[in-house]
Amino acid sequence: MPLTSLRSPTSNRARRGIKARRRTELGLLVAAGIIIVATYVLMILGNTSKLPSNLTPLLLCILALGVATHLANRVFLPDANAVVMPLVFLLNGIGYVMIARIDLAICHHRTPTCHIIYPYYAPLQAAWTAGGVAAYVITLAVIRRSRDLDRYRYLLLAGGVILLLLPLVPGLGRNINDARLWIQIGSFEFQPVEIGKIVLCIFFASYFADKRELLTIPTARLGNRLVLDPRPLVPIVLAWGFAILVMSVEHDIGFSALLFTLFIGLLWVTTGRTGYLVLGLVLFGIGAYVTGKYFSQTHIRVEDWLNPWPLANGSGGQLVQSWYALGNGGIGGTGLGLGQAAYQVTNSNTDFIFVVIGEEMGLLGATMVLVAFLLLVGAGLRIAQSARSEFAKLVAAGLTIIIGFQAFFIIGGIVRILPLTGITLPFISYGGSALIANYVLVALLMRISDEGTAAADAAEQAQYEADLERRRRLLTGN
Numbered sequence: 001m002p003l004t005s006l007r008s009p010t011s012n013r014a015r016r017g018i019k020a021r022r023r024t025e026l027g028l029l030v031a032a033g034i035i036i037v038a039t040y041v042l043m044i045l046g047n048t049s050k051l052p053s054n055l056t057p058l059l060l061c062i063l064a065l066g067v068a069t070h071l072a073n074r075v076f077l078p079d080a081n082a083v084v085m086p087l088v089f090l091l092n093g094i095g096y097v098m099i100a101r102i103d104l105a106i107c108h109h110r111t112p113t114c115h116i117i118y119p120y121y122a123p124l125q126a127a128w129t130a131g132g133v134a135a136y137v138i139t140l141a142v143i144r145r146s147r148d149l150d151r152y153r154y155l156l157l158a159g160g161v162i163l164l165l166l167p168l169v170p171g172l173g174r175n176i177n178d179a180r181l182w183i184q185i186g187s188f189e190f191q192p193v194e195i196g197k198i199v200l201c202i203f204f205a206s207y208f209a210d211k212r213e214l215l216t217i218p219t220a221r222l223g224n225r226l227v228l229d230p231r232p233l234v235p236i237v238l239a240w241g242f243a244i245l246v247m248s249v250e251h252d253i254g255f256s257a258l259l260f261t262l263f264i265g266l267l268w269v270t271t272g273r274t275g276y277l278v279l280g281l282v283l284f285g286i287g288a289y290v291t292g293k294y295f296s297q298t299h300i301r302v303e304d305w306l307n308p309w310p311l312a313n314g315s316g317g318q319l320v321q322s323w324y325a326l327g328n329g330g331i332g333g334t335g336l337g338l339g340q341a342a343y344q345v346t347n348s349n350t351d352f353i354f355v356v357i358g359e360e361m362g363l364l365g366a367t368m369v370l371v372a373f374l375l376l377v378g379a380g381l382r383i384a385q386s387a388r389s390e391f392a393k394l395v396a397a398g399l400t401i402i403i404g405f406q407a408f409f410i411i412g413g414i415v416r417i418l419p420l421t422g423i424t425l426p427f428i429s430y431g432g433s434a435l436i437a438n439y440v441l442v443a444l445l446m447r448i449s450d451e452g453t454a455a456a457d458a459a460e461q462a463q464y465e466a467d468l469e470r471r472r473r474l475l476t477g478n
Contacts, residue, residue: 021082022074028086029066036062036093039336043101043360046337061126062093065133073446076140079453080446081383087376088427088442092129092435094369095428097336098356099125102349105342121349121430128432132439139443146392146448153206156199161242163196181252193255194437197402198444201262205394207235208270212390216271253291253298254409254423258402260284265401266394269384298419305419321345322355322414326366333362349430351422354414369428370411377404380445386452396448399441 037059044052052058069085100122143149149156167173167180174182174189181191208215214232218225264280291298308316325341328334339359345352358366380400387393406426413420424434 021080022070022078025073025082025085026070028083029070029089032086032090032093033062033066035090036097039094040097040100043097043104043336046335047101047104065089065129068133069136072137072140076144077446077450080450081379081453083375083379084383084442084446084449087372087379088439091369091372091376091427092132094357095353095425095430096122096125096129098353098428099349099430101337101360102342102353102356104337105339124432125430125435128435131432132435135436136439136443139440140447143444143447146395146444146451147389149202149395150206150209150391153203153210156206157203160196160199160203163192163199166192181255189433191431191433193252194433195440197255197258197262198399198437198441200259201266201398201402202395204263204266205391205398208266209389209391209394212270215267216273252422253301253419254406254421257409257421258406258423260287261405262398262401265405266398269397270394301419301421305413305416318346318352319414319416319420322352323416325355325359326415329359329362329366331363333358333360333365336360350424351410351420351429352414353429354411354425357428373404373407373426380404383445383449383452387448388451392448392451396445399445402441403438 037055040058041052041055044050066089069089073080073085103120103122166183169183172183172185173180174184176182181193182189183192211232260280260283264277264284267276267280268274293299304316304319308319310316322341322345325339325345328341329339333339337360339356341352341355341359342348345355348356354366354369357369361368377400380396380403384393384396384400387396403426406423409418409421410423410425410429412418413422424431426438427435
């Protein structure tokens with residue numbers, strides 16, 4: 001048998017796989033764009049019974065943003081996952097349509113003859129989306145290897161601490177809805193904790209990857225038994241405890257819960273020991289009891305969760321109105337542009353935007369959003385599983401935990417599975433700092449995906465070449 005017949009098209013197959021992934025991504029982006037435009041047209045028709053006059057600019061903007069992300073992926077991430085960006089694009093687009101719907105509802109509710117489609121929030125969200133895409137491209141251009149982040153572990157920790165403390169600086173921080181999470185410089189407002197959660201995730205992943213064996217294998221002696229040495233946990237617990245303390249001082253329940261979940265989740269992924277998970281649940285129970293009893297903001301949220309009806313005219317009014325709105329939506333929804341939650345529920349464009357989706361798109365539309373988040377989480381876990389290093393695996397798992405549990409906390413609070421945390425729904429709720437931070441998060445996730453796939457292709461190529469060499473020796477007798 002000639003040796004040429006043994007040559008495998010592995011490298012060619014890898015190149016075809018790259019092209020196929022990017023073609024798949026482009027097709028999914030086009031499908032997501034069609035859904036977004038159709039949703040927008042139906043929303044405007046539901047309000048004005050006329051086709052939107054700005055349909056062409058909207059199409060061009062959606063096309064430009066989709067092409068920008070796709071080209072960036074082709075240049076910087078040829079091997080990356082093909083599903084993540086279309087899902088992000090779809091969620092971001094649906095969020096924009098819902099924010100435009102809320103703007104229109106509030107405008108018509110205040111002034112029935114108002115013909116301004118976008119009074120305020122929708123154009124800002126569009127600008128923040130463009131900023132998020134720019135941050136995505138810049139992150140890919142700057143961070144070419146995920147392992148580079150591992151070199152700056154303690155520098156990242158210092159940066160994360162500074163970001164958490166900035167809202168407490170007098171004259172710089174601002175109180176909004178009893179939470180001190182914002183900083184204001186002139187007319188510019190930003191939530192530094194949105195970037196801080198990503199920075200702390202990278203620090204946790206770096207530390208756990210370095211101390212994995214010490215956290216997993218019993219090395220300390222207690223009597224006649226070997227037990228886990230608790231000393232490696234001390235620095236990381238202190239860093240985590242400090243972050244939780246700062247979040248408590250800033251009166252933010254949502255990000256405190258998110259940081260706690262991130263810490264325990266990464267510890268469990270690192271070691272695989274259920275004992276850490278049980279310990280985390282015990283600590284969570286103790287913390288929930290203490291904060292619920294002695295912190296007024298948490299106490300009010302728990303009371304609203306247990307029985308909001310006596311407080312329907314006060315702090316429980318949002319929840320009661322949101323449940324009526326979801327019930328009004330039913331299976332198929334009231335129709336885009338025809339619901340009432342857009343102007344009746346407070347903070348409908350941020351904390352309660354899922355209520356507007358559930359009322360106007362019904363259970364089917366709300367389920368579509370949930371499925372999109374589940375697919376995004378599934379893609380993130382798959383990326384973590386195929387990561388080329390322990391550090392990259394933990395970073396991908398941590399970033400996925402942030403996206404998944406952030407969505408779970410706010411949706412669970414609305415449907416009364418959990419107390420309401422006031423955290424935003426990723427990519428859908430209005431908010432520039434959250435949107436830009438989430439695009440940076442996705443860029444890091446895609447970088448890890450690209451490295452993992454490329455490493456798998458290289459391993460496959462090396463395996464084939466080894467098999468080819470063995471066959472050559474068998475045929476030649478050498």
